[in-house]
Amino acid sequence: MVQVITYGYGYDLWRFLNGIVIYLGGNEFSGLIFTVAVMAVAVGILTVRRINPFTYFSAIWLPALLYVALFTSTTTVMITDQQYGAGVPAGNWSVNNVPLGLAYPLSIVTRVEDLIVQAIDNNLAPVNHTYHRFGLLGEVSLIQALESNNYLEDPYMYQTALAYMNDCVLPAFASGDIDPLAFKYSPDLLSSIALNYNALFSKVYSPAHPTGQVMTCSQVYNVLSGQVNAAAMSIAP
Known part of the structure; x- marks a missing residue:
């Protein structure tokens, strides 16, 4: 054999x-x-x-x-x-x-x-972004997604997005709840990372909670999507 x-x-x-x-x-x-x-x-x-x-x-x-x-x-x-x-x-x-x-x-x-x-x-690889667990596509997609969206200039929003990716989206990649190919080629990044996880937790960062407020992944997504949409509208022509 x-x-x-x-x-x-x-x-x-x-x-x-x-x-x-x-x-x-x-x-x-x-x-x-x-x-x-x-x-x-x-x-x-x-x-x-x-x-x-x-x-x-x-x-x-x-x-x-x-x-x-x-x-x-x-x-x-x-x-x-x-x-x-x-x-x-x-x-x-x-x-x-x-x-x-x-x-x-x-x-x-x-x-x-x-x-x-x-x-x-x-x-070399950070623990949460190992090739062994998520593959090159998962790593590159997450990095490109965060760096290419200039409307995440708010440092608190950026921290929230990073935390959500690490705590919620990567486990969804691992379980198959998010298809990396569908994520990579999705025309709507925000909707492609929507999760209804109530058993996994992440943090929302804000001036009132600079160290992060613990919420479920579902709650964090609702907060993050609202912030991203508001930021996108504010810079729209």
Whole structure:
């Protein structure tokens, strides 16, 4: 068994590998192709009178031996998806009869990816914005959303927005209640982050409460949306 580690695309990879296995005929395909290759070599021997042995070996038998080593033997690939959010919960999927020549390179590449992600999460990324948990799309979307909206110049409103993103929106990404793709391409950012969470809490910052007033996510959204709409109206032409 070979393990493959993915981040958000495990289910798609599982479908892709299953498609390859089905298209190739499953467990019987490798033997069929090898038989055809041997017959082709035999025909070549019978039809060609003169041939350089080294050229013959390098052109025919070396690729054939590599093929036998890499593609006539199969294994089971276990796909483990470490990514939370992206509309699909983390999970495990297995694919049988995957050629070793495909399974091992895939495992090596994804393990290198996993090591890089872990290094970034452990040493560079803030705890609430880790790639391992939310993916690059979630991180970039939140940063762009806050920085591109110039009407959040009020420092208290900005603090409230940051707190709401960290305490409410990111958990919604993790649970799948907000689809990152829908969020990224939504024409209305404010409505795309509306949540009716009454069991999660955040803070509303104001001159009266500079350290933040604790409210439910639903209450914070109502306050924040009112402030944003009022600010947008005040700067509208």
